[in-house]
Structures are given as structure tokens and as C-alpha cells.
Amino acid sequence: MDLTILRTDLAGISGEQHVREHPADRVIYGQTPLLAVAPGSLEELSQVVARLAAEPVAMVPWGGGTQQTWGRPPARPFVVVETNRLNRILDYTPDDLTISVEAGITLDALRAALAANGQMLPLDSPLPAQATIGGLLATAMDGPRRLGYGSARDLLIGIRVVEATGRVSKAGGMVVKNVSGFDMMKLYLGSFGTLAIIASANFKLIPQPRAAASILCRAQTPAPLWKLVNAIAASQLVPVAVEYLEGIAAIDAPFALTVASEGLPAAVERHLRDVAAFAQQAGVSTEVLRDADHAQLWSMINDVPQTAAPAVDELVTRVTCLPADLNRVLTAARAAAREADLSLQITARALNGIAYLRARGQTTALRLWHTALLKVAPHTTLLATPPALVAELPAFGAQIVNLDLMQRIKQEFDPDQLLNPGRFVV
């Protein structure tokens, strides 16, 4: 490969100032990309990908860079394809309650545009000032409010991608209900950019709630909090988030459960009242948080699973299981962490069976802990791994189910393994 020619060609497409050689700020697990290129339009993105495919050289899509530690490091030398210049709102008619945005827009920028019209896209992600929509979709990152509003899977109504050859294709549309053709959105969502690079996405929006508040229940042991979780699950309350917290310094308690309610003022008050009553029965203290305190709490919780700046001795994982198994899984994770003398932080979507765990300590201890975790939660995914362990630990759990079928899909979309090679399960 002649890097000079490639660089010149990419500069011809996107402009000299948008192509950088061996950029130190785009390193993934110690690997520096050959180049980073930042196309400024869909057409440029398509041409860049086509040019890189012709070389051929591997590509790693890069949004805000907050989730580049997820999974495994790239398997081959690669070029980073940045989406930061693709940050426009393409179509937004507020009364339609839909929006089309380019992949590089940050979650904060999108939120600001929507808030100006009293609307929201109820997706949460760590570090929203940096995190982009494209990255959020590629990893299918969720937030605590998935309980009430669903995840990107439920809110994504259309998509435009650039495939491995540079070909542009779309699916879905700008309407909230659509069965015209296959649901390609589901295919690209959570596929880590291994099938195509997401160029733009359409979402359904919802109006901002008239009221919002939360209740924070602190405890010295986890048991009463899980009693509270069960009481909420059995009730007809419809909280938007029920988050279990452990080892979070800002909470001022070793264990906590926090419940958010959004909607009509009277309905929110009812939730606060009922959860407080459940908490009293379970014997835990409660504190109601409103306005800035409420917002600050959830912003803090959202950032707990961040992977933009993990410590060098830190393992960040996502554990998923059936909701009723979550307490048991977290109990095992806690016991294993104590035994290995690791510090542990947990945020868990208590009614969804999803938990984000940050463990810190010695390499040997982390290895042991991860082995113990896999036994109780075989689908544990690694979101950030200490360099000493990255080559060794299975990034996507003990076993990938239906791998052969996924490989056939990959073969169909990216037969030359150009898109994020080595990163994902295929």
C-alpha cells in the first residue's frame, strides 16, 4: 500500500485539512490508525469508503470516540473514518414528531434542538456532549429510561448507510409506523459498524413530559432494595426508570435504588408517593429529587458506564440476563469482587436485566473475577479492558449463539472484512 497516494486521494475527496496521518488521538488499544479522514457529506463518505475498499484497507468508523474500547481491537491496520463533520439535522418538522439527523451529531446537540420545541428523543448515553447518534446506534447503547420509553430499537424509524463498497442504501422512512420492506434498521443497530457505516438516522420523538421527578432509596444492604424492585414490578406503576446502584460514591450509601417518573404532575406525585410507601415497607430511607437535583442525579448515573477514559486497571462490562436473575447475578459478581479484592461499581436497569459493572484492581484478580462472572452471566460483554487482558478475555461472552448465520450475513455485506475487522463477533 502506498500511503501517500491513498492520502492524496482521500484529500482530493474530503479536503487536505480533513485527512491526518497516524493521528495520536485516534489510537485504539495501542494501535495507531494509518490515517483518519473526516468526510463532510454523504457523497464524500461514500467516495471515501469506495476508495478505501479499492485499496483495500480496513476501516473503523469513529463518532465521538467514547466507545472505541468496546469489544476487541481492530485485527488489521486500519483507517479511521470520522463522522464528526456529518453533524447536521437533515429534516425536522416538530409537529410530525420525527427527525432525521446525520450520524455525527452529538446527543447533546440533538437534545438542544429538540428541547427548543418541547420535544425529546428519550435515549440516554454516557457523555452526551461527545457521544454521537451514530456511535449510540452502532453499539445499541441504552440508558435507564429504556424501561419507560424503549431503546433505540423502538425509536429508530429510518436509516441511511454506506456499505463496504461505498454504495449508499436506505431503509425505513420518516413515519412512525412502517412495514414497507425489511427492517434493515434492526440489522445495522448494534452491529458495531461491521455491515455498513451509518450515515444518517431517523427517529420518532415524543413531547417532553409536563413533570419529572425521582426518588432515591438508600440502603446498607442490597436485599431490601430488591424487595422494593419486586414491589414496583408487581404494581401498576409506570416509572420511566428503575435503576439499581452500588459502590457509587456520589450516592452516599453503599447501595441504592432510584426511580424516575415522567408525565402528568399528578401521576408523577402518585409514583413518588407509592414508591415511598413501598420503600418504607422494605425499611429503606427515601429522598425525593426534583428539578436540577433530579437532572443531575440521572446525568451522573448515565455516565457511570462511560468508556472514554477508563483507568488502566479497570474492566468495564455489560451483563445481561433475565430480569428475575439480575439480583443473583449481581450477588455473585459482588462476592467474586470481594474475594479478588476488587472495587466494584454497578448501575443496573433493575427491571430490564441489564447491568454495567466497573471493576478495578490487579490484572490477575480481574481475570478471576471475569471468569466467575461468565459462569453466572454467559452473555457478559467487555466495554473496556485493561491492555494486559484485551488479547485474552472473550469480549462477547462465553459463547456466540447462531454464529454461522451471523457469519453468512457478514459475508453478504462485507465479504472482504473491511469494516471494523476483528471488533465484533464476526
Add this chain to the structure above:
Amino acid sequence: MNRAELIAELERILGPRGVVAHPDALYTYDADGCVMDTHEPHVVTLPTSAEQVSAIVRLAARIGMPIVPRGAGTGLSGGATPMRGGIVISTARMDKILQVDTANGRVLCQPGVINWELSQYLKPFGYQFAPDPSSQKACTIGGNIANNSGGPHCLKYGITASHVLAVQVVLPDGSIIWTGDGSSYLPGYDLTGVITGSEGTIGFVTAAWLRLTRLPEAVRVVLALFPEIAGASSTVSQVIASGLLPAALEIMDRLAIKAVNDMYRLGLPEAAGAALLIEVDGVEDGLDELLNDVTAICWRNGAIDVRPARTIAEQNQVWAARKNAFGAMGRLAPTYYLVDTVVPRTKLPQTMDEVGRISREFRLPIANVFHAGDGNLHPIILFDRRDRSQNQRALEAATSVMKVSIDFGGVISGEHGIGVEKQDYMTLLFSTDDLAAMAGLHQSFDPRDLFNPGKVFPKGRGCGELAALRRSGIAWSALKSS
């Protein structure tokens, strides 16, 4: 393998009661609710297990015969029509609800379970299966999954895809897989998501873990009457824009009101040009406040009457009228063609005007019953099938509705699927590249095009051809300009 051998082999797999081969009986399976195109299958099978489905699929693969899945046959896009004959696999005998797991918010059931029966079964547990197509008293879960079905309550609760947690599928090579167990984030591609809505073209669903939705603590229903459809439409827009999220927002126009009036003794004034059904639900607290706000919006938009349905009986009556409106059309004309398209919500009033124009242009009455909150239109073109000219005009009117919907930024199907009915309109919405990406996905599951062939993709540009062109990566511009 000749026909007798095929039947013998199938009877060996399924027993004699599991095979339908009598020519008179096959006639019943030549179409679903879409009768534009009819084709009889070679044979119909009635398996009771995934293993039997797998054995049928392996046999079909060996002899190169198409497989056509069939639930209740209520589909409106021809999804169950055996376009190339072949073996129909009916889910009629796979109709068991296998496990209700409230602790994990999931229910396991077979594809032949009827949507309505599932929700009735779940009621005593305090749960429901939220998607509720108008045909819910007949349609099956398997059909709902295949078409990613909607229903009035999708406005708040989302479409079927949001309620399917994992599926057991027989793939075109006969292998049986589970795409998950109901927990989130199984590592890898979202197979559950791509199979849902694929109209039986890439896998045959033999069981599913579905999401349980808690029954709401309280429900309120209001029926608001307007002199014209415009008032009802703008009410819908304002309700949504004002930060309220009702459970359902449904509109019936003058003709539809006329049809349901006698049948359900609603006593609606037939001078009313539109009836808007509004349902709100949630915890009891705040619900009356919400209802008052909604009612005020109705009055502001020129409602002539606003009738709250307070009792369960009253609510059921209003809903029965809405959900059975299609059946009531029989009172207006011998045949109807129900068109399913979607437009952005703000384009609804203009689209309704265009539908009125189309009705006049093709000289056929069109009734409207639709999911207004979602922008999902259902113009019902009334005609007499025996009249050739009317037949032709009905088809042309339907095409016009699709074109108008696309012109307003909409799509050609919101919840009924593409099937055979709309396959040739896919090119109005999608480029060759768009279709080729879909064909690529199809190809990775069903490279021999044996599962429900001749559907979804445009005629004369089948998925095999699209996928081959896609792979070769040539002649894109040539194809696009053709």
C-alpha cells in the same frame, strides 16, 4: 418425486391428519384476505411442532419446492398466497400458550395462537400482549410477527417488533434455532429484529417469547364528533403536539360512521363528518386532567359533540365499532379494497383531501377508518368486484393513494405488509441499491429463494437477481436508469 410420493412422505412426517391434499380443500388455501391473485398450493401441511416443520422444510429443500407459511389467512397483502404453489405450512395446530413468566415479563407461545385469545388468557395475570390489530379476534401471533403488525394501541405501546423478545425459527435449510431467551443484548446481530416483519421469507417462526405489558390501572375513552374530517385531524395533531400521549387516536369518516351506526347502535348523528376515538390510560392520578385537556382541544377544533365512555361496557361498545368497522363495510358495497399507507402526521389533512379527490376521480366511494395518531391511513375503496370497470378503477384508486402518500413523504405500508399486493410499488419508495441491501439480507438466510417466494421484492427483479447484481457490484448505474 411425484405428487403421490410427496403426500406419502408428508404423511409419514405428520400423520394422515396433518396433510391436506384433496383438490377441493386446496382451493381454500389459494389466497388470504387479499384476493387479487390466487394460486393453489400443491399440498397443505398442519404440523404440531418445530421438529415437524423442520422435517417438512428439509423435504421441500431436497425437492426444491417452495414453502408458504400460513396463520389465519387474515392478511391483506397476499403474504399467505402460494404464488408458485408448493407446500403450505399452516400453524393451525401450533396454537398453544406454553408458559407465562410474569417474573421476567414474558410469555412463550406457538405461532398459531390467536392474538385476542392471548390477551384474554393474560388478563387474569394482570397483563396483555399490546399489539392489537383490528383483526385480532382471528389473526395469529405468527402472522403478527411475520407482518410486524400494528393496531390502534401502537400509538403508545409500539408495533409488534417492540414486543417480540425472541423467536424459535426453522431456517430454509431446516435447522431450528432460537434467537434468544427474552433477555436483552444477546451478542451479535439482532436476528429477532430482522426476522420480525420479514413476511415469512427468511424463516418460519415456530415459537416466540413475547413481551408482557402490564394492564393499565385506569382507562378513559372519549368519542368526539366533528362536522368535517379536518377538525378531527387537527385535533389529533394538537393533542400530540401538546405533550399528551394517548393510548389510541382513531378516526372514522362519514361513510364509516354510517356503516357502523346501525350495526352497533351507537346512535351517532350521521350529519357528523368524522368521529374521533381517543383513549388515554395509565395510573388513575392525572387521568381526568388529561381527559379534560383532550376534550378542550376537541371543542377548540369545532367538535359538535364530545361523549365520554365511562363504563367498561360503553368503552367496549365504542371499540367494537372501530375494530369491526371493516366488517360493517359489507353494508355499503359488495367488496372493498382496504389500502394501508402512512404519511407524516402533519400531512394527514392534505392527504385526506387527496383521498376525497381520488374517490371523485375514479367514481368510487371511499370510507376512511384510520390510526390518525400514527398518520396511518386506511382508505376503504368500495366497489363491486363483479364489475370489471369498477375492479380496474379500484386498483387505480389504490395506486393513486400510494403515490399521494409517497408524495407527502410517506410510505406504502404501515402495518399490512408488502406481500404480493404492493411488491411492484416498492420501486416507488426504494432505489435498486436499497432493495439490493434487503436482498442481501434475504440471501444470507434463503439463498435458494424457497421461503414464501415471489413476495416483497418487485416482480421481475427478484431477490436472487438483486443479490447477484449486488455481489458482482457491476452495472449499478445501468440498472438504476433502467
